[in-house]
Amino acid sequence: MANLIRPQAREALHRWRGSLIAGAVMLLGIYWAVASIGLLKWLGWVLVVLGASLLWTALQRARFRAEGDGPGVVQVIEGEIRYFGPRGGGFAARDTMVSLSLGAGGDHWLIESLGGDVLVIPRAASGAELLFDVFASLPGLEVEALLRSLAQDPAPRAQNIWRRNLAALLT
Numbered sequence: 001m002a003n004l005i006r007p008q009a010r011e012a013l014h015r016w017r018g019s020l021i022a023g024a025v026m027l028l029g030i031y032w033a034v035a036s037i038g039l040l041k042w043l044g045w046v047l048v049v050l051g052a053s054l055l056w057t058a059l060q061r062a063r064f065r066a067e068g069d070g071p072g073v074v075q076v077i078e079g080e081i082r083y084f085g086p087r088g089g090g091f092a093a094r095d096t097m098v099s100l101s102l103g104a105g106g107d108h109w110l111i112e113s114l115g116g117d118v119l120v121i122p123r124a125a126s127g128a129e130l131l132f133d134v135f136a137s138l139p140g141l142e143v144e145a146l147l148r149s150l151a152q153d154p155a156p157r158a159q160n161i162w163r164r165n166l167a168a169l170l171t
Contacts, residue, residue, distance in 0.1 A: 015065055018058030026051030063147045064132045070107075070124030076134055081111065083121045092119045094134050100141070100162040106154035138162055 005013070013020070029047025032040050072085030079094040092111045101110040103120070109131065111119040121128065136143050141162040149159055 011067070015067075016058075016062050019055060019062055022051050022054035022058045024051075025054060060143060060147060061129065061132055063150065065129045066107075066123035068124040069126070070122035070128070072122060072125040074121060074125050074127035074130055076127075076130040079134070081119065081121070081131065081134060083119060083125065085122075085125070090117065090119045092117070094137065097138065098164050098166070099160060100135060100138065101158045101160050102149055102155070104155065104157045106150070106152075106159075110158055135162075138164075140165070 026048055029044045029049075029051055032044025033048060034044070036044060071087075072083055072089065075082040075084075080091055081094070082091045083089045092113045096114045097111055098114055099110075099112045101112075102108075103110050107123055109119075109121045109123060109128075111121065113119070121131070135141060135146060146161055149161060
């Protein structure tokens with residue numbers, strides 16, 4: 001039964017599942033707002049607004065997610081990024097991150113911490129989609145600029161995405 005859908009189609013549905021669900025919430029809200037009366041009509045408009053905000057977030061997450069299976073596993077626990085890979089790994093706390101870069105070729109993240117350690121995480125590693133929330137919460141990071149850099153052709157060298165204002169951190 002699980003083989004009824006081609007693997008490529010199943011992967012596409014999995015990648016865009018949040019957007020599909022948000023679109024369904026919006027459509028239900030539009031139906032209720034147009035076809036109903038009274039309280040259900042107003043609840044429909046609330047669902048339209050809720051669905052639109054969910055759709056916006058889901059589209060950003062889908063654009064962030066890398067295709068394929070990369071080496072290693074990423075975990076995010078209480079603001080700490082942990083990467084376990086076949087040839088090493090490490091951790092970086094969100095509060096001690098100094099810079100975020102997209103590696104040469106665009107296939108891995110480079111996260112530099114205060115101590116000078118650099119954590120290298122493949123974009124397609126298992127659980128790497130969890131990094132979206134951590135990156136979006138970095139002070140001063142523009143999510144749309146991050147997503148645009150992911151959509152561009154891979155650069156021959158690392159691209160700096162975000163750098164912490166160290167003067168503000170030291171005061």
